[in-house]
Amino acid sequence: MTLAGAAARFDYPGDDPAALVAAADQLDLAAARVDRLTQSIQLSRQALREAWTTQAAELADADIGVLATGLPVVRSGLDAAQAAVLTHRGTLTRIRADVDELRIRSLRAEHAIAAADAKFDELADRTDPMSGLLRQSAEDAGQAATASHQSVAEEYQQLVHQANTSAQSCADALASAWDPAGRSRSSNLADPGGVLLSRGGMSVSSLSMLRIQREVEEAIALATQIDGLQQPTATDPALQQRVARLAAIWDKDSDNGVFATRFFSTLGADGTVDLLARVGTLIQPTGPAGTGALTDELIRGLQTDLGAGLAMSTTGIEYGPSGLLQDSMPGGLSVDWLTALMARGRSQITVPWNDVPIQVSGYVPLMATLAQGQGFSAGVLRALGDDMRDMEVQYAANGNGAGDTVWSSTAPVRVRWDWSTDGTRFPMGNDPFTSWTAAMMGSPGASTTVLATDPALLNHLLNGRSWLLRDSGEDFGATQWLYRVADENEPLEGLAAFGNALPAMVGQGALSEDSATAFNNVVRALGDNSWNARIDAGDFQESDWIPPELRPGVGTMLVLNADTLNSVFAEPNSVGSEAFSRVLADVAKDQGTDANGHTVIDRLMSAQYSVIAAQSVDGAISTADLEAQARIAATLAHGHGAANIGLQQTSDAAHNASVATVAGVVQLGLDHSPTPVTWTTQAYQLFGGDLVQGLTSQFTQDTALPARNETSDWTSSLADEVMQTSRNQWYAFVFDELPPPDMPGVQLVDPTGRPYAWSELDRTSALWAVREWPPDREKPRQISSQMWTAFDGQVAAMKAYRIPYADGT
Amino acid sequence: MSSADQLELSPSRLESASEQLGNDALEARFTADLMSVAGGPLGDPEIGIGVRAALIGLGRAYGDGFRTVANELDALAAQVTSTARLAVLVDNNVAGYFTPSDAI
Numbered sequence: 001m002t003l004a005g006a007a008a009r010f011d012y013p014g015d016d017p018a019a020l021v022a023a024a025d026q027l028d029l030a031a032a033r034v035d036r037l038t039q040s041i042q043l044s045r046q047a048l049r050e051a052w053t054t055q056a057a058e059l060a061d062a063d064i065g066v067l068a069t070g071l072p073v074v075r076s077g078l079d080a081a082q083a084a085v086l087t088h089r090g091t092l093t094r095i096r097a098d099v100d101e102l103r104i105r106s107l108r109a110e111h112a113i114a115a116a117d118a119k120f121d122e123l124a125d126r127t128d129p130m131s132g133l134l135r136q137s138a139e140d141a142g143q144a145a146t147a148s149h150q151s152v153a154e155e156y157q158q159l160v161h162q163a164n165t166s167a168q169s170c171a172d173a174l175a176s177a178w179d180p181a182g183r184s185r186s187s188n189l190a191d192p193g194g195v196l197l198s199r200g201g202m203s204v205s206s207l208s209m210l211r212i213q214r215e216v217e218e219a220i221a222l223a224t225q226i227d228g229l230q231q232p233t234a235t236d237p238a239l240q241q242r243v244a245r246l247a248a249i250w251d252k253d254s255d256n257g258v259f260a261t262r263f264f265s266t267l268g269a270d271g272t273v274d275l276l277a278r279v280g281t282l283i284q285p286t287g288p289a290g291t292g293a294l295t296d297e298l299i300r301g302l303q304t305d306l307g308a309g310l311a312m313s314t315t316g317i318e319y320g321p322s323g324l325l326q327d328s329m330p331g332g333l334s335v336d337w338l339t340a341l342m343a344r345g346r347s348q349i350t351v352p353w354n355d356v357p358i359q360v361s362g363y364v365p366l367m368a369t370l371a372q373g374q375g376f377s378a379g380v381l382r383a384l385g386d387d388m389r390d391m392e393v394q395y396a397a398n399g400n401g402a403g404d405t406v407w408s409s410t411a412p413v414r415v416r417w418d419w420s421t422d423g424t425r426f427p428m429g430n431d432p433f434t435s436w437t438a439a440m441m442g443s444p445g446a447s448t449t450v451l452a453t454d455p456a457l458l459n460h461l462l463n464g465r466s467w468l469l470r471d472s473g474e475d476f477g478a479t480q481w482l483y484r485v486a487d488e489n490e491p492l493e494g495l496a497a498f499g500n501a502l503p504a505m506v507g508q509g510a511l512s513e514d515s516a517t518a519f520n521n522v523v524r525a526l527g528d529n530s531w532n533a534r535i536d537a538g539d540f541q542e543s544d545w546i547p548p549e550l551r552p553g554v555g556t557m558l559v560l561n562a563d564t565l566n567s568v569f570a571e572p573n574s575v576g577s578e579a580f581s582r583v584l585a586d587v588a589k590d591q592g593t594d595a596n597g598h599t600v601i602d603r604l605m606s607a608q609y610s611v612i613a614a615q616s617v618d619g620a621i622s623t624a625d626l627e628a629q630a631r632i633a634a635t636l637a638h639g640h641g642a643a644n645i646g647l648q649q650t651s652d653a654a655h656n657a658s659v660a661t662v663a664g665v666v667q668l669g670l671d672h673s674p675t676p677v678t679w680t681t682q683a684y685q686l687f688g689g690d691l692v693q694g695l696t697s698q699f700t701q702d703t704a705l706p707a708r709n710e711t712s713d714w715t716s717s718l719a720d721e722v723m724q725t726s727r728n729q730w731y732a733f734v735f736d737e738l739p740p741p742d743m744p745g746v747q748l749v750d751p752t753g754r755p756y757a758w759s760e761l762d763r764t765s766a767l768w769a770v771r772e773w774p775p776d777r778e779k780p781r782q783i784s785s786q787m788w789t790a791f792d793g794q795v796a797a798m799k800a801y802r803i804p805y806a807d808g809t
Numbered sequence: 810m811s812s813a814d815q816l817e818l819s820p821s822r823l824e825s826a827s828e829q830l831g832n833d834a835l836e837a838r839f840t841a842d843l844m845s846v847a848g849g850p851l852g853d854p855e856i857g858i859g860v861r862a863a864l865i866g867l868g869r870a871y872g873d874g875f876r877t878v879a880n881e882l883d884a885l886a887a888q889v890t891s892t893a894r895l896a897v898l899v900d901n902n903v904a905g906y907f908t909p910s911d912a913i
Contacts, residue, residue: 011855011856012854012855012856013854013855013856013857014854014856014857014858014859015851015852015854015859015860015861016851016852016854019850019851019852020850020851020860022850023847023848023849023850023851023864026843026846026847026849026850027847029843030840030843030844030847030871033836033839033840033843034840036836037833037836037837037840040829040832040833040836041833043829044826044829044830044832044833047822047825047826047829048823048826048830048889050822050826064885067878067882074871074874077871078871081867085860085864088860160856160857163857163858164857164858167857167858167859167860168858170860170863171858171860171862171863174860174863174864174866174867175863175866175867177867
């Protein structure tokens with residue numbers, strides 16, 4: 001029906017009010033049934049309480065209690081829906097009356113138009129003087145009737161609009177009555193009834209305790225029937241079906257903590273680790289995986305759900321004030337269960353691998369699974385970390401080896417314990433501490449607390465443990481090689497992963513006490529020679545005080561905490577300036593660049609500028625902050641220089657071995673050094689000259705000297721840069737205290753009103769500014785001098801960390 | 810379940826409570842059926858917007874919800890009954906605690 005057609009007939013817009021009354025009555029009837037159900041449930045609850053007072057009954061009673069309190073909320077939803085329908089009905093009834101009136105007015109207008117037309121026709125043949133007046137009168141009457149008819153049509157349109165608006169309000173109210181959050185509009189909503197129940201306070205988990213119980217029973221039966229020793233494991237249809245069904249149950253309940261807790265508590269700690277191990281070995285890491293129901297995706301999904309379940313069910317386990325683990329909240333798995341889990345983690349368990357029984361430490365499959373979980377408690381993460389550290393320390397103390405030797409399975413090739421990694425990285429799951437790092441990364445806040453409260457564990461990971469995974473003997477190709485199987489220069493990927501996780505785990509010290517403590521702990525562990533034995537084992541220039549794998553991550557952590565760094569270099573904290581200097585200098589050896597092409601020196605100096613800028617805005621800047629900035633720059637320069645000299649020595653060795661020309665050696669040196677960018681570029685440009693030409697002309701067998709010269713130039717340019725920047729920063733801070741210029745030619749701000757930097761002022765303006773400078777503030781020239789002193793002093797102090805050059809300097 | 814817990818059971822009362830829960834389930838299912846036809850009396854309007862679709866949506870949501878409630882109540886009733894019977898069976902094997910029950 002078109003609107004024009006409806007308007008011509010003045011149809012009633014919207015629903016039939018009588019039908020709306022019937023619908024409202026139906027809602028009223030339903031509301032009455034809900035009232036009866038509410039009363040009836042109260043009686044059942046009472047009956048159950050009197051008949052059954054055990055723990056199980058309390059559980060059932062809790063379900064009914066949820067229903068009893070939720071039903072009145074549902075009932076109010078029905079009331080709201082009924083009220084909306086009746087309001088809409090009232091509006092439509094009034095509109096219908098208005099439409100009736102419009103119909104009468106329309107008929108009247110139509111009659112008047114017809115009468116005017118007839119009169120006009122009747123006068124058509126008359127020529128007398130009166131006929132003209134009569135014709136005009138008939139024409140006026142016809143026009144008035146036509147206008148009236150048009151007005152009626154417009155009013156009808158308005159009534160249709162009103163009816164539509166009322167209908168929309170009613171529809172919105174009806175939708176809100178069962179879906180207040182509008183979730184039904186989401187494609188994720190599969191169960192509108194679930195929305196209703198949720199609104200009524202009846203959570204699915206609460207109402208489904210019995211369903212959960214049934215599913216736990218089935219899942220346990222399946223889990224215990226996944227007998228890994230039956231052969232062939234991966235192609236047995238019955239086994240495949242059991243695993244697929246178990247995965248389906250876990251997929252359904254992946255976010256259900258009640259299910260997870262019941263599953264793991266029923267299965268037991270030993271059974272849990274055994275299950276994780278069997279799941280991990282069901283299909284080979286390479287080869288004909290994906291036969292039948294068992295696929296990579298299925299195993300990955302099951303492992304992910306199991307990890308998530310373990311995180312949920314252990315969330316209440318934390319360390320108490322006494323330093324012991326305790327159950328901090330009711331429900332969930334207990335400390336005793338976790339203790340048993342760790343005991344099983346330490347033990348060697350037997351699982352099938354390629355249909356042959358192998359042995360593996362329980363911690364390997366356990367941690368590979370936990371790596372898939374998120375939101376672990378600090379207590380659980382720390383307890384697991386401490387327990388694994390103790391095991392490694394005991395192994396080493398007893399002369400049983402370290403690293404992979406502690407955890408290795410007896411499998412002829414690596415098992416792909418961690419199914420979240422792709423084929424090129426799967427051996428990572430063989431190192432439980434690398435898996436532990438992943439679990440830490442998935443637990444923001446908790447991981448920070450662990451690093452803040454457990455410096456001994458942190459020290460073990462940074463300095464003590466071997467992150468070495470050794471090949472098991474046979475070469476099955478690059479995807480199964482482990483770390484440092486070829487030579488000692490291969491990176492330790494697990495250690496690198498731990499280093500890269502440090503920024504996220506430590507966070508920003510300014511934001512939380514734990515972060516500040518964790519940051520100090522990392523710096524102490526790496527920069528204090530009583531913790532880090534590498535410091536006394538070799539010269540700074542020739543050895544790695546911080547493992548190269550850690551430097552990028554530690555660098556980012558330092559950037560994140562640039563404000564703390566500035567404070568410490570202004571006034572040393574409890575860790576001491578020496579540890580901070582060592583860490584900062586050694587991190588500066590890293591000449592790699594990040595995704596934006598910035599070296600760690602670029603990023604740290606940029607962060608320093610931001611810190612000073614923020615202090616300037618807050619009015620909190622002091623010359624001590626600028627001096628700290630100069631010391632930081634000098635420290636970074638020291639590390640950069642040491643790395644440069646080291647690179648030259650590498651080039652030298654390469655030259656002696658295989659390169660015939662001096663220019664070739666230099667080029668090789670450059671090849672080893674990433675293209676300098678930003679800060680580094682500025683510094684190179686400032687000292688000028690062609691590097692290749694310069695080094696070639698000075699090349700001797702001892703390339704440390706030319707490298708030293710280059711480093712010296714670079715360091716000087718950095719000092720110049722810091723002095724100039726500090727002057728600009730100090731001027732920007734003091735600018736507000738200067739009076740308005742009172743002499744011609746003085747220009748302190750640019751056309752947009754932004755203060756010029758000190759280095760941008762012309763001579764006249766600079767002289768005027770110096771003359772008007774606040775008497776209690778250091779003048780720009782003094783700042784330069786102070787910064788140079790701070791920089792130079794730090795450079796001199798850092799010389800203690802290197803051996804003298806060939807010329808004795 | 811400890812033996813002390815078992816002594817607190819009243820199998821006949823449990824049977825009665827189970828029956829009551831079954832009736833609650835019937836009531837919830839009836840309400841669900843009622844809601845499932847909530848949009849029934851309404852047709853499409855000749856002109857303008859109607860609320861039939863919204864009423865049907867409401868009815869479907871409430872219908873699904875009360876059916877879930879009914880299913881859970883049924884399951885709970887069955888659980889109460891089976892637990893009562895299991896408790897008596899266990900009691901039969903615990904010397905000194907068995908009390909014959911006419912409910913089983």
